[in-house]
Amino acid sequence: MNAAFDNNDDMRDLYRELILDHARNPRHFGKLDNATHCADGINPLCGDKLRLYLHVDEDQSITAAGFEGSGCAISVASASLLTDLVIGLPSSQARDYYSAVTQRLGTPDASIAESESIDLGKLKALDGVREYPSRIKCATLAWHAMNSALTNQSTPVSTE
Amino acid sequence: MTNAQQSQSQQAAVEDYRQDFPALQQTISGHPLVYLDSASSAQQPASVIDTVAEYQRNDHSNVHRGVHTLSHRATEAYEGARDKIQGFINAASRNEIIHTSGTTESINLVAQSYCRPLLSAGDKILTTELEHHSNIVPWQLVCEQTGAELLVVPMDDRGQLKLDELDNLLTADVRLMAIGHVSNALGTINPVKEIIAKAHALDIPVLVDGAQGVPHMQIDVQDLGCDFYAFSGHKMYGPTGTGILYGREKLLEAMPPYKGGGDMIIEVSFAGTVFNELPYKFEAGTPNISGVIGLGAAVDYLQSVGLQQIAQHESRLLDYMTQEVGRIDGIRLIGTAENKASVQSFLLDDIHAHDLGTILDHQGVAIRTGHHCAMPVMSFFKVPGTARASLGLYNNTADIDQLIVALKKAQQLFS
Numbered sequence: 001m002n003a004a005f006d007n008n009d010d011m012r013d014l015y016r017e018l019i020l021d022h023a024r025n026p027r028h029f030g031k032l033d034n035a036t037h038c039a040d041g042i043n044p045l046c047g048d049k050l051r052l053y054l055h056v057d058e059d060q061s062i063t064a065a066g067f068e069g070s071g072c073a074i075s076v077a078s079a080s081l082l083t084d085l086v087i088g089l090p091s092s093q094a095r096d097y098y099s100a101v102t103q104r105l106g107t108p109d110a111s112i113a114e115s116e117s118i119d120l121g122k123l124k125a126l127d128g129v130r131e132y133p134s135r136i137k138c139a140t141l142a143w144h145a146m147n148s149a150l151t152n153q154s155t156p157v158s159t160e
Numbered sequence: 161m162t163n164a165q166q167s168q169s170q171q172a173a174v175e176d177y178r179q180d181f182p183a184l185q186q187t188i189s190g191h192p193l194v195y196l197d198s199a200s201s202a203q204q205p206a207s208v209i210d211t212v213a214e215y216q217r218n219d220h221s222n223v224h225r226g227v228h229t230l231s232h233r234a235t236e237a238y239e240g241a242r243d244k245i246q247g248f249i250n251a252a253s254r255n256e257i258i259h260t261s262g263t264t265e266s267i268n269l270v271a272q273s274y275c276r277p278l279l280s281a282g283d284k285i286l287t288t289e290l291e292h293h294s295n296i297v298p299w300q301l302v303c304e305q306t307g308a309e310l311l312v313v314p315m316d317d318r319g320q321l322k323l324d325e326l327d328n329l330l331t332a333d334v335r336l337m338a339i340g341h342v343s344n345a346l347g348t349i350n351p352v353k354e355i356i357a358k359a360h361a362l363d364i365p366v367l368v369d370g371a372q373g374v375p376h377m378q379i380d381v382q383d384l385g386c387d388f389y390a391f392s393g394h395k396m397y398g399p400t401g402t403g404i405l406y407g408r409e410k411l412l413e414a415m416p417p418y419k420g421g422g423d424m425i426i427e428v429s430f431a432g433t434v435f436n437e438l439p440y441k442f443e444a445g446t447p448n449i450s451g452v453i454g455l456g457a458a459v460d461y462l463q464s465v466g467l468q469q470i471a472q473h474e475s476r477l478l479d480y481m482t483q484e485v486g487r488i489d490g491i492r493l494i495g496t497a498e499n500k501a502s503v504q505s506f507l508l509d510d511i512h513a514h515d516l517g518t519i520l521d522h523q524g525v526a527i528r529t530g531h532h533c534a535m536p537v538m539s540f541f542k543v544p545g546t547a548r549a550s551l552g553l554y555n556n557t558a559d560i561d562q563l564i565v566a567l568k569k570a571q572q573l574f575s
C-alpha cells in the first residue's frame with residue numbers, strides 16, 4: 001500500500017495498481033518484425049508517439065501484437081493492456097473493443113457505460129481517466145492507432 | 161538595517177502583491193492553489209480585471225471612428241495604453257508601438273511584411289536552437305516562400321548559446337537575426353545586447369522575442385538597440401489576445417501593411433488605396449480594445465511594483481526553487497544556464513511529465529508539462545517533454561515548499 005495517498009484519494013483511482021504495473025512493465029513492448037499492420041499514434045499535447053504493430057493471419061485473426069514509443073503511464077499501460085487483450089482475437093472483435101473503450105472513456109456518466117455489450121474486464125482499470133479530460137487522450141491513443149492499423153490508414157493518427 | 165534584513169523586507173514587499181490576484185485565493189482539490197505556470201500565462205491583478213470590466217460597463221465603443229462621447233473615451237483609453245507601453249519599454253516614438261494579438265502575430269508580421277519582400281534565394285535568416293515555435297515557424301514559412309535558408313545557432317548542454325558559433329553564422333548574407341530574450345523552456349537569459357551589437361556591426365537587423373523577457377526585467381529597447389521587439393500581454397499580467405510589436409520607425413515606415421482592412425487606410429477607391437500612417441498602418445480592423453486597455457493597466461501595475469524589485473524577488477526565488485528541487489533524489493534539472501529567469505524545467509525519476517502534472521495538480525500545484533512549444537529544445541536533451549515550474553511576482557517560498565512536497569508524493573506513488 002502506498003503511504004503517499006490514502007484509499008479515498010482519487011489519484012489511486014487514476015493510477016491503480018494494474019495501471020502502474022503495466023506502465024512499469026509493459027507487455028509486448030518492442031517492434032514486431034512480422035507485422036502485417038502498423039500505425040502511429042501521436043498526442044500533440046505532449047508530443048508522445050507510439051507505434052502499434054499487429055500480425056493478422058489469413059483468417060483475420062490477430063496472432064501477434066506489439067508497440068514501441070514513449071508515453072505517460074496511462075498511455076503505456078493502455079497500449080500494454082490492448083496488446084495483451086487483442087492477441088488471439090478476430091480483428092473484427094478487436095475493433096468492437098476499440099469502439100467500446102473509446103466510448104466508455106469518453107462518457108463521464110458510468111451508467112451509460114453499463115449498457116455496453118462487451119465486458120471490458122481489466123480495461124475498466126482505465127476508468128479513472130474519465131475524471132481527467134486532458135488525460136482521456138492518453139488512454140485512447142493506442143486504441144486509435146489500432147483502429148487505424150486495422151483500417152489500413154496510412155497517415156499517423158492524432159488524438160487532436 | 162543589515163543587507164540581509166533589507167533584502168528580506170524587499171522580498172516580503174513583493175510577495176504582498178499576491179493578494180492583488182483574485183485567482184490565487186482559491187483552493188484546488190482542497191489545497192491552496194500554487195500557481196507555477198506564469199511562463200505559460202500569468203494571472204491578472206484585480207486592477208487589470210476591474211479596468212477591463214469598467215471599460216465594458218461604461219465606455220465600450222469603437223475606436224478612431226465615432227464623434228460621440230463613448231467612442232472618444234474608448235479611443236483615449238486605447239491610445240493611452242500605447243503611450244504607457246512606449247514609456248514602459250522606452251521606445252523613441254509612439255509610432256513604434258504596434259498592437260497585435262500577441263508575440264506570435266508580432267513575429268509573423270515581421271516575417272511577412274519586413275522579410276518577405278526583402279528575401280531571395282541564397283539569403284539567410286538566423287535563429288537559435290532554444291526558441292519557442294513562434295520564433296521558428298514564421299521564419300520557416302517565409303523561407304519556403306522565398307527560397308531563403310533558416311540557420312540555427314546551437315546551444316550547449318546547459319542550455320546556453322554557443323556564442324563562438326554565432327560568430328561563424330553571422331555573415332553578410334543574413335538578412336535578419338531572430339532571437340529569444342529569455343528561453344521559455346529553459347529560462348536562459350540570452351546576452352541579446354551583445355548579440356545585437358555583433359549583428360549590427362554587419363548591418364544585420366535583429367528581432368528579439370521578448371515574450372519571456374518583459375515580465376521579468378526592465379526592458380529598454382533603445383539601450384538594447386534591437387530593431388524589433390515582440391511580446392505578449394498575457395505573460396505580463398495582462399489579458400490574452402494582446403501583444404506588441406515594437407519596431408524602429410524607419411523600418412516600419414518602409415514596410416508594406418501586413419493585413420488589409422478598416423482603420424489602416426486614409427483613402428480607399430477601386431483605383432487604389434492610400435495606407436494610413438504609423439502605427440495604424442499595421443492595425444487593420446477593430447482591435448482588441450478592452451484587452452489593450454487592460455494591457456495598459458498591467459503596465460501601470462508592473463510599474464507600481466517595480467521591475468527591478470520583481471527581478472530581484474524572482475531571482476532569489478528561482479535560486480531557492482532550483483536548489484530545493486535539485487535536492488530531490490532522482491531529479492534531472494534541464495536548463496542550467498549561468499544567467500536565468502523565472503523557469504526551471506526538470507524530470508523526476510522515469511515518471512512521465514504528464515503524470516507528474518496530473519499528480520501535482522491534485523495537490524493544488526499548477527505546472528506546465530510537455531514540450532513547451534519548443535520541440536527542438538526537447539530533441540536536444542533527448543526527452544519527449546519536461547515538467548516546468550515558472551515564477552511570477554506573486555510566488556513565495558511556501559509555493560516552492562508545496563511543490564517539493566507534491567513532487568515527493570508523486571515519487572512515492574510511482575515507487
